[in-house]
Amino acid sequence: MPRRRSTNQYQHFIPRFILRRFQVGPVKSRAERDREFGRTGVDPEYVHYYDIATGSLDIRPIGKVYGVPNFYQDIRNTGNINELEEKLGDLESHAASIITALHKELPQGTFTLKRRPLERLRKFLFVMHYRNVSCSGTYFQVDHPENAGGRQWIESFMRAKGLQSSVEVWLHFLRYYLDMSHSDIMRDAAELIEKYGEEGLQKMMTKSHISPDLELFPAYTYHTQANGYFFSIWEAAEGEEFIIAHNAFGLWEGLAGGSPGLHRIFVVSPRIAIVLRGVISRPELKEHLMPGALVSSLLDVNPAPPTPIYSSGGNNMHIDHFQSARSLARYRSSQDGENDSFVFKITKLSRPQTLAFNFVVLVNMTETGSLTFLSSASMLRTSRAFRCLPMNFLASELLVPLIGRLTATTETEVSAPRQPLQSPTAVPGSDIDALKLVDIELYALLMQICMGSKRLPSAYDRAHLVLKIMEKAKPTSFADEIRREVTKVFKVCRGYLETTVSFAEGARFAPLLPSISTESSSQLFQFMIPHMSTLGAVMAGGEGILEEVQDEVAVLSFLQRASCSPGVWHTLSCSSPQAPEILSRLFKEGTSADRCVLYFTRFLYERRASPSNFSSGFHMAYSLRGLCGMAGPTTNPISQRYYQLTASMIQCLGRMMLGSLPEPYSSQPRERPKAQLAYKMSEEHSNLLFSNMKMMLRKSLPGYKPSPGGDTRAETVKKWIDEMAIVGCLAWLGKHRRNFLDCVLDAFSQGMNFKLFEDEEATGSASG
Template identity: 35%
Template sequence: MNLYRDLRNTVDVDELEKKLAVLENAAATVIRQVYDCTTSTINLRREQVNYLRKFMFVMHYRSYPETYFDPTMNNEANAWVEELLKREHLSTPIEAWLHILRYYLDTDHRDILIHGEEAVEKVSNMIRSRGIYHIPPDLKHYEAIAYRSQGDYYYLGFWEAADEGEFVLTNNGFGLWEGIHTGFEAIHRIFPMGPRIVAILRSNMHRSQLDPSRHSLPFTSQLLNIPLPPPVPLTYNFNNLQLTDLAMHRASPEALKDIFSLSIIKLTAAQTSSVNSVLLCNVREAGAMTFLSRPIMLKTLEDFAVECVVKPFLSNSFDKFIPLVKQLCSLEDETAADSGIPSTTPVPVAEASSAITSENVVDNPGGAKMKSTFDRHLSGLFRRGLSLTDPSTTKPHQSSTKTSISLEDAVAAIDKSLDDFFQPIPVFEDNSFPSSYDQGRRLWDCYSNIPSHDVHPFAEHCEKMIGGCISNFKATLGPPPPTFRPRNSARLPMHLDHDSSRIIMDFAFGILEMIDFEIETWSSRSNIGSPEDVYKDWGYATKVVVAFGCLTWVLQNRHDLLQTSCPGLGLDKLIMGRSTE
């Protein structure tokens, strides 16, 4: 089925297909330059970057049509889509999808950004005047908002796979997002350009390559520790331009001649594995993958199996690959595959005839010794086949490395992370801190400094609670004052006196009470020991972390509430983003 054939076009039903081919050719020229580049940077004209960015968005748009036109998935835009169908005399969501695709292909990259900015401004004005978020059915160029978000909120760079690795090409991996920063969009968008190169869009919030532990709002990303320097302009000085001047320059014909130096970062084997992990955990049961080398693919799956053990939230993500692993292990070496010749046929992720049962996998003997409540995640994965195959019936590839992680090591790593969480301080002893704020601030630091919340069960739990609380709280708020400006760099001080502590803590806990948000206590290990153990009050710890998460969001995004609710507290330094540490 040709998705781009427009039967309503009586002149040329394949017109969109031809226009898409022109865009693909322009983008392919840029991608080939990146592949052929032998240095860590590549110089590209703005016009080339614009072609590549448009291609990246259009490929994402064609992969996820339901995101934009499925009434069950995009409720906020349903009225707009219905109005579009009427206005353009369209009959089905597919026709609407093709209509918008034509707009993306026919409209210059710069003009789409301008249209998106105008649409965002109209929606923002409505929020300020009515206090509600609503997409007017007659909003012009609503379809440009998503394009503008990807074009303006992210910067572009490239990652190259390690020499001993490759990037897995999945049928839904183009435009896949990764990473969450509370209250903000995805941190990364991944665009595999082949087994050696992925184009990466990273949020401008992380443009400065700051130490992740210094971010005051919680975030989750397993790719943020991989370097990605932002593009460097070579022909134009943007440093002293105001936003309006920058917008005017970008819209001018002269801007197409701007030259930027973009990074091509060669990844380590571990970093390549991290990128593949994101791609693999998002593969669907009925999905497909393409790869160059069977031995490398097998090693990639083994690395992913280990990660599924260490990260409980991935515990069920490996099941769908077990039939594929069995198939890879049982195949004889094939010269064409091992010599790096691409496989032209995507490999199904799972086949009904390839099911693996408990009779033909190797059980790990350490399962009986597990003391953690994570045993249902860890032992379950091992029972399903971390060792993957029965060595008596399977001949492994010579270049395949046997997974060497033990169950005890995985459990010990998780238990140690729990122990380390509160080890440095007696955080639950009130007399150890001059105020309840100082106690909570130190607990918030313990949470914020965990490198990646998704590998720590308590931190992962708190992050979900914070996100839900902020979402509920935002729904109760009216618009900020017309002159309000957010302060994204504002940070909470390390210390407050007793009176200020009481005021600010009453405010923070008051948010939770006002929205009647129920804090779900995270259950720690069952064999805690003495009542004096530092794990004795996880309910209190969860509540404090969630309260400080909300307080940080208010400080940065709605500090006007602090000024009106806590008069005389002296928050000027916080609002200006300076720390009192």
């Protein structure tokens, strides 16, 4: 059965129809709610409610939050002490219908209102702020500091009307606002302005004498908001939501010419906020402002003023067409004015803009206030983002318990499949300082990147900055996951080496550049992320920005570690023909390895006619490969050509089918991880090996033409590079395609009878 209305009522200062849009569970019709209440006696509507004073988060009935018992009761009205509540209910009903229609029109991107519904909505918004529980006791409080200028007027008015308290004065004018239409209030204000002027009205407020006209002074207050702000509709970004607080209706934000209140904010649902923006920011006025005249965290949102469609057929009627404010007010209240329409373009916010909007609500939190939201996951993201900004640090302390409770209940809801970030919260009931559980600098940077407030020229630059902060940070799960996967890949690469120690091991190497081009950045991650996956790393691989950053930081962390291990860098550089060019862009020209390569190739070329220290050309190629390929990161063309040619040879021979090998090769082990090339052999065997390998590669590797050498340094070095690459290819085949290599070597026309690998004795064939 329907619920009975009693004399004692819980009266909301945030209407139920708005709270229902934040309802946990499905929204029910009035009939459904009444039936369920009749069966159970329990209010079937609930919302999330964070009590800031106690740090508690629970689900509370809508009928028991954001209100005060008997808040609007006028005990002087003995006939019906709840008359004001009933009139407010009528105004709310009109507003609820408009806001319902607005939600239906969201997909269209525009919303059209006739003048009268728009006026009712404007009046509703004004009363929403005026009715706020925090305002009722201070609006006309005689000894309140903000009322010092009007103290005499308030005292005289209370005596003239027989009012005993500031709350009674507040109720007196609330009745005026509810009884009068928007047009009537604006007409009263126009008459006051025309008679006294705005400066005259301000001066009269300081006098103790109450003119009958000044009983209408609240009309001027209403006029100030109605004429000083244009109406705009803001929609939250996809995946984000607006939040509400106990004081989140009519919040002032920003400065205009040094005066507070560039914006008046009204959240009416998780999707929609109605924002009144100062007319001073309209395009036709804004261009005349001095730089810095507007100060706001919401200035990058650019809502368009509504487009009027006048019943006369024109669309360019302006206040200048009227001789006075009174004549304008008369037009607006006329039948012609009633038929005017206004088209609002709905302003769709980005994710950072939605967060910035919510931050306005959060920064106005009080220790005795409360918060309500729809999605726990969205509230958690918003709270974390708010907490990471230094300017919000003190206010964000009030959110620490909320973050803890949301983290405990929404781990499975948060969009990231893996949770790289730990919440900056204390375990409920413990004495652990929440800030000790995370590194604030790293957390702040990551959240700024996720919000979009921290932008860098390229993904590489972003990852480099995060890596530098991460290296100085205390341990976090974000960093631990990256280090675990990097270590895994590093060990795999070390296992690919035929020798674990380079002559350059332990040397100081060039650091990674802090910035590279966007194109180079894109090519790097397109190559490295899949490559690390093939080596066994579990990459985040998600669509979210945090997963992208995690993968990119993992790449740079691995590259930084690999760059300090010449053998691992060699393995990486020979992994693909594209790798050398991509990786060389990460360093300044003239690395220590570059200087080493240039010095030794020049030295060997100048001494080529002298008695050699090498037993053969193979011995020299083996040694040069150690100098040019295993000296650490390089940018010089000699090393780059060696890496590219080696990678091409490995790809070509590595793709050849092994299943068709004849016996005994098909039965032999394919992989011999400990295989080590024997670098010393006779010149005769060296010449035979190189000539046969070059002949085979010429046939199997498209575009390969071995350099014959010559008298010039360039021609000689080209021949050296070919033979260095053959040595590298043989070393790889010996470890990973050993049975295939044995088959190839045994097929050469001349018997070799030499030792190619350290773990074998010399026999009539390379297979041993």
